[in-house]
Amino acid sequence: MAGTPGWQEAAYCRVLETGEQVQSIRLNPRKWTDSQSLSFPVEAAIPWTQTGYYLDERPKYTLDPLLHAGAYYVQEASSMFLEQAVKQLLPERGGIRVLDLCAAPGGKSTHLLSLLPDDAVLVSNEVIKSRVTILEENLVKWGNSNQLITNNDPRDFSELGGLFDLIVVDAPCSGSGLFRRDPKAMAEWSESAVELCSQRQKRILTDIWPCLKEGGLLIYSTCSYSLQEDEAIADWLLSQVEAESEPLQVDPAWNIVETKSAQKAAFGYRFYPDQVRGEGFFLTAFRKREAAGTVSGRKGKNKLEKVSKQQVADISEWLKPGLSQFYMIQENMVGMPEQVDSLLSELGSLYVRRAGVTLGKWADRKLIPDHGLALSNEVHEAVNRIELSAPQALQYLRKEEIQVPGSAPGWNLACYKGLSLGWLKVLPNRSNNYYPKEWRILMQSGR
The missing domain is CATH 3.40.50.150 (Vaccinia Virus protein VP39)
Structure with a gap:
């Protein structure tokens, strides 16, 4: 030095x-x-x-x-x-x-x-x-x-x-x-x-x-x-x-x-x-300060499977209007804005791990929402939300069961101070915690 x-x-x-x-x-x-x-x-x-x-x-x-x-x-x-x-x-x-x-x-x-x-x-x-x-x-x-x-x-x-x-x-x-x-x-x-x-x-x-x-x-x-x-x-x-x-x-x-x-x-x-x-x-x-080479365009990429107009209509209740392009990638439905789709088409044979927002899996004309959608800025304000206390939020993040009496049945965003942590599915006698297992926190309070 x-x-x-x-x-x-x-x-x-x-x-x-x-x-x-x-x-x-x-x-x-x-x-x-x-x-x-x-x-x-x-x-x-x-x-x-x-x-x-x-x-x-x-x-x-x-x-x-x-x-x-x-x-x-x-x-x-x-x-x-x-x-x-x-x-x-x-x-x-x-x-x-x-x-x-x-x-x-x-x-x-x-x-x-x-x-x-x-x-x-x-x-x-x-x-x-x-x-x-x-x-x-x-x-x-x-x-x-x-x-x-x-x-x-x-x-x-x-x-x-x-x-x-x-x-x-x-x-x-x-x-x-x-x-x-x-x-x-x-x-x-x-x-x-x-x-x-x-x-x-x-x-x-x-x-x-x-x-x-x-x-x-x-x-x-x-x-x-x-x-x-x-x-x-x-x-x-x-x-x-x-x-x-x-x-x-x-x-x-x-x-x-x-x-x-x-x-x-x-x-x-x-x-x-x-x-x-x-x-x-x-x-x-x-x-x-020198000329760049020409863009190669997509090479070696499989054509992505477009989502049908009916599917787009079916998922509209989940989303704000910012996403315009929708594809099925393996089992997942993915949404992205136009500029992401345009760049994706020019990335040649690069390995793309994620593009836009992973919305979830599609089954029986219903979306099983992905964690990425829960944390996305694109999730619609009308989606049901459950506000958690700090102890409840930590329970959720440890992937423990959360008791939420009086909550709307079905999919809900588990929130803390107004921000989404992930999905809870409220059933008649319990709620299912959909926080990703690999993300759960293991630390206990005070340690």
């Missing part, structure tokens, strides 16, 4: 020795906007984002039903600086297509969805199959329909041509920026790991650059302090492609260190935990 811009060794070491852990969350603006009515107090707003807050101490997030309803996301404060890059460099975001290439567990993707208008569309990709599950869970909780989740290697995107207006590459890195938060990161760090990560980062950028539109924006970030993974990567990229480094306006009071790379004077932004209230982070942005 010695010699990196803005590095203050003594101050940094003092911060690490304190063992302080910074707690921060980011609200979901489509579900929850009042920071004062959360289940725990917030201390102060994070200055570089409109929806992020510092906390005095770490709550028991697992035992907070609002987390499971998608009211907020637990995210490291420095990484929320992505918002400044998106807002400053893409002030007009209507109808754009965005790719979050290394998306798990979902912090950048949920943030991007909060910054995008409804007519934009986000593709959240994760190359590691075992990490896609947590990405999917977090995006389902966030509730947007203008999204797709894919599980592909970056090289799989290179043949698609200029599909995207914005690509975010939160690259795999050596993790030195996490030393305070995660002592294991220090034990696993090595100079050879830095070199390996640098080579991997170059391959990722080489693979993904062709599918950025001319004039499109690429935002690159790491949680590493190493020059080889930060400014040197910016120099390397600018030596390989026709692009411009994009500066950002940063309030001096934020104590973010602005840097310029050694060869190409590319702008970068460094976060040090002794200077900002957050962990180590680096971000830089580039504007593409």
Whole structure:
């Protein structure tokens, strides 16, 4: 780290020795906007984002039903600086297509969805199959329909041509920026790991650059302090492609260190935990100044089975009018807005794990609703709801039976503070809890 811009060794070491852990969350603006009515107090707003807050101490997030309803996301404060890059460099975001290439567990993707208008569309990709599950869970909780989740290697995107207006590459890195938060990161760090990560980062950028539109924006970030993974990567990229480094306006009071790379004077932004209230982070942005390849169109994709007009009519009572395209994918009915359907048709042979909103299974002209529909922002206001107390909500999240006398028979949304947690089916003598078994919480109160 010695010699990196803005590095203050003594101050940094003092911060690490304190063992302080910074707690921060980011609200979901489509579900929850009042920071004062959360289940725990917030201390102060994070200055570089409109929806992020510092906390005095770490709550028991697992035992907070609002987390499971998608009211907020637990995210490291420095990484929320992505918002400044998106807002400053893409002030007009209507109808754009965005790719979050290394998306798990979902912090950048949920943030991007909060910054995008409804007519934009986000593709959240994760190359590691075992990490896609947590990405999917977090995006389902966030509730947007203008999204797709894919599980592909970056090289799989290179043949698609200029599909995207914005690509975010939160690259795999050596993790030195996490030393305070995660002592294991220090034990696993090595100079050879830095070199390996640098080579991997170059391959990722080489693979993904062709599918950025001319004039499109690429935002690159790491949680590493190493020059080889930060400014040197910016120099390397600018030596390989026709692009411009994009500066950002940063309030001096934020104590973010602005840097310029050694060869190409590319702008970068460094976060040090002794200077900002957050962990180590680096971000830089580039504007593409060369023609993009042509879009390949769908290759090797089976034609999706369209839902009949009668089926669309039958499910209309479940949905707001935002979804316009409906398909049967295996056993599930799926709904999506037009812009998602359009992009889906251009993704070639990519493996798409989820698109739009999974509505549920169709049987005997009736919908057996999916959990994704329950948490979606597209579920109709007229669907029956049952408001649960905090103890009842935890019972529900543990997939225990809930007693709800006087509730309307049939399908009901189990809600906490007005937000849906999932489905309850009320029968004459009991209710069936349809919370996903794999999502149920195991922690008991007080542990």
